[in-house]
Amino acid sequence: MSPKISIDPVDNLAVLIRCPSVTPAEGGALCALEKMLAPLGFSVERPVFREDGTPDVENLYARLSGNGPHLMFAGHTDVVPVGDEAAWTHPPFAAAVANGMMYGRGAVDMKGGIACFVAAVARYVQTHGNPRGSISLVITGDEEGPSINGTGKLLEWAAAQGESWDASIVGEPTNPEALGDMLKIGRRGSISGLITVQGKQGHAAYPHLADNPVRGLMALLDALLATPFDEGTADFQPTNLEVTSVDVGNPATNVIPAKATAAFNVRFNDTWTAETLQAEIHNRMDRAAARSKYRKGRKEPVSFELAWKDRPSQVFLTRDDRLVGLLSQSIQAVTGRTPQLSTSGGTSDARYIKDYCPVVEFGLVGQTMHMVDERVAVDDLETLTNIYLRFLEDWFA
Template identity: 40%
Template sequence: MSSNNSNTIDLLIDLVQRPSITPEDHGCQQMIAARLQTVGFTIEHMRHGEVDNLWARYGTEDPVFVFAGHTDVVPTGNADDWSQPPFSANIVNGELYGRGAADMKGSVAAMITAIERFVQSNPQPNGSLAVLLTSDEEGPAVNGTVKVVEALAARNEAIHYCVVGEPTSAGTLGDTIKNGRRGSLSAKLLVHGKQGHVAYPHLADNPAHKSFKFLDELVSIKWDEGDDNFPPTTLQISNINAGTGAGNVIPGTLTIDFNLRYSPAISVNDIQTQVQTLIEQHKLDVDISWNESAAPFLTPTGSLTDAMRSSVSKVVSVDAALDTGGGTSDGRFISRTCEQVIEFGPLNATIHQTDERINCEDIDSLSTIYENLLENLLGKQER
């Protein structure tokens, strides 16, 4: 390890070198817990099934500010396709390479060193500071953050502000703060027909033929207009299958998977009713199952978004925009009990890709931004 590295980059190297592919944590949380304990945090490991979760808290007063994140990473794919070994944390031209460097061990390292500096200069902050980490964000997310949120709610332990360290920056560090996310609703549709010989269609009932018009109308529905904070709801077919593989057999069934990314301008119930009505109009014989994987959430402009924008502006002179696009994150679980949840982190250009990497200077700046945010929200100094 080069002694030229900052404290934050040394921590990031340690984290990236642990191959913590979901749900494996590989000791990341133990190591972080030990550091936080050293500066006065109370540590609780909340393991559920194969998933490691950490809840660490400093202070007993309100408001409670939480940094949330994940220590797990997605698989690397073929390691030979990487220009640097995926768990090497090698630094080339100022960029640190490795799976999880951007999503989101860079943010985790930045949070921890920001906290260490902050509690050093503010041993008695105006409120409490906590860290919530899981090793199951990239996987099914069943035994992760949601379990910690439930445990806290069950003992009436409130959270007032939460920053999730997902990589939200698009072009330059600090350009984007996510202050909400669309909901995600999936459906599996099975259309029944009757199998037969293609030469004898009168003896069969082709579910593909029956479904074309229905599908065309389904994908043409204008669900809503969106609103000031959210783009309009969209539907995409992700899988469509029918047929035996043979060229002379009319399929007996057709299966279709589709997913909606929906805004709060429409309810799940409204979506389901419209789809059901369309199915009936087309007289299709179907089985349908729905999976609501994420409800939408929105943190309106307020004390947390203002403090974040001011910290970004102060540290990197960037005017951060609020945005609700992109996929889902664990923010969806925390928003159930916390009114102000935002996501803010480094560039997402290489996440989940071969040669995932992050600019080291950005991670040092990120740590300063996080520290400044803590000063803004919980600091006792003149400001």
């Protein structure tokens, strides 16, 4: 008996949701995906990447080879924790269907997009045979986690074996309200930092014997927040800095703390690179520290340290007319909607793919991602499958 061809996205998604693949656990999701792809003629490899201080992560690279353009579909099977399982209407890994909705962790972010793409490829092969070109799937188990042993290393690994790609679609949930609303053609960059201001601990009743670091920290934060970094560009929102934490580690109300810290994150547009923005932030803080004092009458300027956290994500914009145009046409043909071309939202694994080929993002409606009762409309799964299928037909025509 020949293996079943996975043409139904609802069945595909149910299988994937039932795999409890909370980052960094594989949970059976990549095994299930391999079983879907093998009957279609894909060769599948499952490299595991490691780095000190981070969990090992299993990834999947699958390729259906042919002569012609090479299309990559990218995504992740790992999911965020379920939270309070008792608060779910249906068990988070049961893939229950009720009132036209399928419930489950990962339903929209982003096992649903993977399920639809596999179904679209299966329908394409069933109708047209193998494409005049190649299709590959770059699937990680590390997108919702540190994102260190995932897509970035998987692409390096594949490229070292001679792989190259002409275009990529990332199946993240991009639509705010309805399928066809939004196609993402770029992303803002992201950098995070931690400011530490050193002071001198003392009694709150004897401030002349201490140096309160909170005064200095307030001056530094004001320098970062008071003046906008830019007014935005034609393709991007204004650069935005948010202070995400302020702490002195001091439970006592009558003690001046020894130090104060503040964490921040910046989402930036193409006015900047990560490097030029980091320099601007440091310059603002240097100027503020030089003119600020711990207390009136003190001569010493504020002393601070700035540590950059994690790895910066660079801003990017995809200007590939064929990729953007054909996918937009497919969306319009199936849904009747003309998608907004957007660069909004956070970061995604597209930030790695942009270094190898043009990349866009299009997937399901993302209203319930990461929430209790994450769910997707069953009808949307069929619609997204038809959009991907239409695109495959046009891309390989």
